[in-house]
Amino acid sequence: MGWLVWIGLLGAVVVGLARLRASFLTWSLVVASGLLVAGLADLLAPLPGLVAWTVFLLVAIPLNVPALRRMLLSEPMLARTRAVLPPMSQTERDAIESGTVWWEAELFGGDPRWERLLRVAPPTLTPEEQAFLDGPVEELCNMLNDWEITHELNDLPPDVWDFIKQKRFFGMIIPQEFGGLGFSALAHSEVVMKLASRSVSAAVTVMVPNSLGPAELLLHYGTEDQKRHYLPRLAKGEEIPCFALTGPWAGSDAGSIPDRGVVCKQRFQGREVLGLRVTWEKRYITLGPVATVLGLAFKAYDPDHLVGDREELGITCALIPTNTPGVHIGRRHYPTGAAFQNGPNSGQDVFIPMEWVIGGQQNLGRGWRMLVESLSAGRGISLPALGTGSGKLVARVTGAYARVREQFKVPIGRFEGVEEALARIGGWAYLMDAARLLTAAAVDAGEKPAVTTAIVKYHLTEGMRRVVDDAMDVHGGRGICMGPANYLARVHQTVPISITVEGANILTRSMIIFGQGAMRCHPYLVREIRAATDPDPVAGAEAFDQALFAHMGFTLTNAARSLVYGLTRGRLAPAPVMGATAKYYQRLARMSAAFAFLADLTLLFLGGSLKRREKLSGRFADALSFMYLCSASLKRFQDNGQPEAELPLVEWACKYSLYQVQNALDEILRNFPARTLGQFLRLIVFPLGRRFRYPNDALGHAVASVLLAPSDVRDRLTSGIYCSEDPADPTGRVEYALRRLLEAEPVERRLRSAREVCPPHVAYDDWLDDLVKRRVVDAGEARALRESRRATRAAIDVDDFPPSRAHEAAADVAA
Numbered sequence: 001m002g003w004l005v006w007i008g009l010l011g012a013v014v015v016g017l018a019r020l021r022a023s024f025l026t027w028s029l030v031v032a033s034g035l036l037v038a039g040l041a042d043l044l045a046p047l048p049g050l051v052a053w054t055v056f057l058l059v060a061i062p063l064n065v066p067a068l069r070r071m072l073l074s075e076p077m078l079a080r081t082r083a084v085l086p087p088m089s090q091t092e093r094d095a096i097e098s099g100t101v102w103w104e105a106e107l108f109g110g111d112p113r114w115e116r117l118l119r120v121a122p123p124t125l126t127p128e129e130q131a132f133l134d135g136p137v138e139e140l141c142n143m144l145n146d147w148e149i150t151h152e153l154n155d156l157p158p159d160v161w162d163f164i165k166q167k168r169f170f171g172m173i174i175p176q177e178f179g180g181l182g183f184s185a186l187a188h189s190e191v192v193m194k195l196a197s198r199s200v201s202a203a204v205t206v207m208v209p210n211s212l213g214p215a216e217l218l219l220h221y222g223t224e225d226q227k228r229h230y231l232p233r234l235a236k237g238e239e240i241p242c243f244a245l246t247g248p249w250a251g252s253d254a255g256s257i258p259d260r261g262v263v264c265k266q267r268f269q270g271r272e273v274l275g276l277r278v279t280w281e282k283r284y285i286t287l288g289p290v291a292t293v294l295g296l297a298f299k300a301y302d303p304d305h306l307v308g309d310r311e312e313l314g315i316t317c318a319l320i321p322t323n324t325p326g327v328h329i330g331r332r333h334y335p336t337g338a339a340f341q342n343g344p345n346s347g348q349d350v351f352i353p354m355e356w357v358i359g360g361q362q363n364l365g366r367g368w369r370m371l372v373e374s375l376s377a378g379r380g381i382s383l384p385a386l387g388t389g390s391g392k393l394v395a396r397v398t399g400a401y402a403r404v405r406e407q408f409k410v411p412i413g414r415f416e417g418v419e420e421a422l423a424r425i426g427g428w429a430y431l432m433d434a435a436r437l438l439t440a441a442a443v444d445a446g447e448k449p450a451v452t453t454a455i456v457k458y459h460l461t462e463g464m465r466r467v468v469d470d471a472m473d474v475h476g477g478r479g480i481c482m483g484p485a486n487y488l489a490r491v492h493q494t495v496p497i498s499i500t501v502e503g504a505n506i507l508t509r510s511m512i513i514f515g516q517g518a519m520r521c522h523p524y525l526v527r528e529i530r531a532a533t534d535p536d537p538v539a540g541a542e543a544f545d546q547a548l549f550a551h552m553g554f555t556l557t558n559a560a561r562s563l564v565y566g567l568t569r570g571r572l573a574p575a576p577v578m579g580a581t582a583k584y585y586q587r588l589a590r591m592s593a594a595f596a597f598l599a600d601l602t603l604l605f606l607g608g609s610l611k612r613r614e615k616l617s618g619r620f621a622d623a624l625s626f627m628y629l630c631s632a633s634l635k636r637f638q639d640n641g642q643p644e645a646e647l648p649l650v651e652w653a654c655k656y657s658l659y660q661v662q663n664a665l666d667e668i669l670r671n672f673p674a675r676t677l678g679q680f681l682r683l684i685v686f687p688l689g690r691r692f693r694y695p696n697d698a699l700g701h702a703v704a705s706v707l708l709a710p711s712d713v714r715d716r717l718t719s720g721i722y723c724s725e726d727p728a729d730p731t732g733r734v735e736y737a738l739r740r741l742l743e744a745e746p747v748e749r750r751l752r753s754a755r756e757v758c759p760p761h762v763a764y765d766d767w768l769d770d771l772v773k774r775r776v777v778d779a780g781e782a783r784a785l786r787e788s789r790r791a792t793r794a795a796i797d798v799d800d801f802p803p804s805r806a807h808e809a810a811a812d813v814a815a
């Protein structure tokens with residue numbers, strides 16, 4: 001009993017110190033006091049007491065006495081750090097330093113301050129933004145016929161192009177003073193999400209001018225003249241922009257573009273001006289074939305020193321009217337399943353005056369920084385909205401389809417195998433929307449959260465892939481046969497586009513999320529690297545020592561927190577709420593501490609070589625990402641007022657995320673480069689083993705059930721997408737069938753219990769007439785049954801074509 005009290009006391013002290021983020025010195029003083037008390041209370045026999053004191057003094061004295069610490073620890077470590085620090089190019093440095101850090105830094109640090117998350121204002125639209133969604137966006141959705149766009153026209157129809165321009169869809173991010181809509185990131189996200197639930201081609205067309213491109217670059221870096229000239233014209237759709245970075249030789253490694261602009265003087269519009277002679281070859285450029293203004297990234301050189309001493313100026317961005325002589329643009333690529341405009345462009349020795357450089361001459365060579373800064377916010381809005389729009393569409397329509405489609409006389413959604421897929425769809429739709437909303441709120445609060453936006457770009461497009469694959473399986477042949485009635489196959493075909501653009505996903509996961517996260521979110525790493533690369537060796541050594549000492553306290557605190565939270569299964573961790581979700585906050589805090597500790601030790605052990613260990617880095621990225629998705633789900637539940645009916649969704653999202661975090665950390669430990677160290681770290685990360693489980697069958701059943709019938713929670717889960725109950729509309733006809741089926745269900749049930757079954761040799765309508773005649777059902781009930789049957793048939797129907805058209809359709813699919 002006495003021992004239990006002492007152990008409890010020890011646990012309380014450790015938790016207290018961990019919560020207070022105690023320094024190494026404080027830890028040392030507390031351990032010394034503990035040993036003293038243990039000695040006085042006769043808890044330690046003389047020999048173990050002597051051993052404990054010796055070990056303690058051997059560690060504590062050298063580390064707490066600055067001169068000794070420097071000699072024994074920080075100077076050798078500084079020398080090693082200087083030797084192993086990988087060389088970093090300016091483009092890498094810019095990418096790492098771009099944007100801000102936000103909630104992800106809390107998760108990275110091991111002790112998330114929940115109030116920081118819960119303080120973020122719940123997402124709200126202004127009345128103007130809501131009116132735009134209810135008016136022009138709804139109207140545009142009604143105009144879109146994706147089969148016509150993707151199969152017949154391979155483009156948006158002219159009236160749709162006109163409508164988009166006239167209603168200023170291309171000017172959502174342009175402030176009202178320049179004639180744009182001046183929308184928040186949330187409103188921008190809502191517009192793209194709704195359009196994506198109708199037509200990916202239309203969503204991408206609208207998204208691109210509002211994402212990383214001329215408008216965004218002009219707003220932040222343009223000269224006043226450039227802003228005044230271009231922004232009103234872009235807002236009204238009088239100019240169609242594109243932005244060209246990628247080329248045949250530079251895809252993911254965009255910093256290596258070979259396109260060049262040489263500073264020179266040339267006659268232009270009747271006078272000699274300073275400018276650049278630009279040569280480039282680009283491909284995959286969205287809106288390129290129809291663009292009137294080409295945003296171009298190239299590397300500027302000044303061999304004749306016309307603007308300064310340097311010859312290599314670096315990546316530069318310029319705006320070039322596409323009717324400039326020498327610009328070759330207009331040919332198209334055909335990205336899989338989509339009909340938005342996309343194609344190559346090139347130019348050979350095209351002269352552009354200096355005022356076409358975005359921001360003018362002073363921005364020569366600043367292009368890369370401009371691009372990564374813009375990307376650090378932009379990639380968190382458009383593609384995540386597109387992925388979530390598809391996810392919500394799939395959740396709504398697949399649930400309805402699984403209810404109306406029967407096999408073996410049972411709705412297929414009631415089979416456990418299908419239910420598993422439906423649970424994943426529902427759970428992921430919740431996770432995706434939560435992360436989308438939280439990230440948009442951060443951007444609206446002025447953050448450019450580079451790591452968070454990489455996380456949502458990756459996971460919300462991967463989530464789209466996952467749910468669309470599941471939806472295809474649930475739909476069977478109904479999802480496969482192409483035609484106007486098919487609302488799924490085009491989404492399925494376009495998934496790889498979202499995966500590839502704005503940072504291809506493999507690269508984003510394995511290189512960017514943790515690579516950038518470690519540099520930006522770790523409280524001491526950058527300080528240590530800066531100190532190690534300080535040109536003044538004395539100041540560098542001093543700064544390095546201080547950072548290292550603080551770092552040791554941080555590591556120790558996270559180790560203690562991880563161990564104690566692990567032993568108590570998170571119960572000692574703080575939770576900012578009461579009720580059913582409190583335990584998920586605690587478990588997340590536990591995983592955050594384990595992550596922080598493991599990340600720290602891995603960085604210490606591998607140093608710069610972690611850059612090449614993409615498998616480890618990818619798993620750290622997964623752990624960090626799922627902690628973010630989990631916290632976003634908790635925040636969403638809180639913002640929604642903790643509705644009881646939403647509990648299965650948030651529980652599924654949390655359990656699933658925590659399970660993924662656990663698996664990622666487990667895989668890191670299993671593959672840790674030093675086996676023994678890995679085993680030791682496991683004791684601290686998982687002291688009681690791996691306790692988190694995949695959401696169980698009962699929870700999966702509850703989530704799947706949300707999708708199978710109309711309800712408030714189903715409406716909330718799929719809110720903001722285009723919804724129709726029009727039996728003439730491809731998705732509307734499935735929803736219509738679901739409603740009719742549910743109306744007829746009580747009568748069907750009554751007939752079944754009265755053993756009234758349509759005989760196999762009798763037509764269904766004749767059987768209904770007979771039932772009316774026999775007064776088993778009345779005329780209204782017969783009508784409901786007939787309409788339910790008819791609507792179900794329409795919902796499960798697929799298109800067929802005369803042989804010549806079928807050949808065309810097949811050719812289209814092959815293309």
Ligand SMILES: Cc1cc2nc3c(=O)[nH]c(=O)nc-3n(C[C@H](O)[C@H](O)[C@H](O)COP(=O)(O)OP(=O)(O)OC[C@H]3O[C@@H](n4cnc5c(N)ncnc54)[C@H](O)[C@@H]3O)c2cc1C
Nearest residue numbers: 243244245246251252284285286335501502504505506507
């Ligand atoms: C439909 C479409 C629209 C586009 N629109 C535009 C546009 O408007 N403007 C523009 O400038 N560009 C645009 N792009 C280009 C897009 O950004 C690039 O396709 C993307 O950067 C990837 O380049 P890549 O296709 O050459 O693939 P690659 O760079 O060849 O990559 C191939 C694979 O290797 C992986 N990979 C590469 N390097 C690493 C690494 N270090 N670690 C791990 N994995 C790695 C990638 O993740 C990817 O999976 C568009 C592309 C498409 C398909």
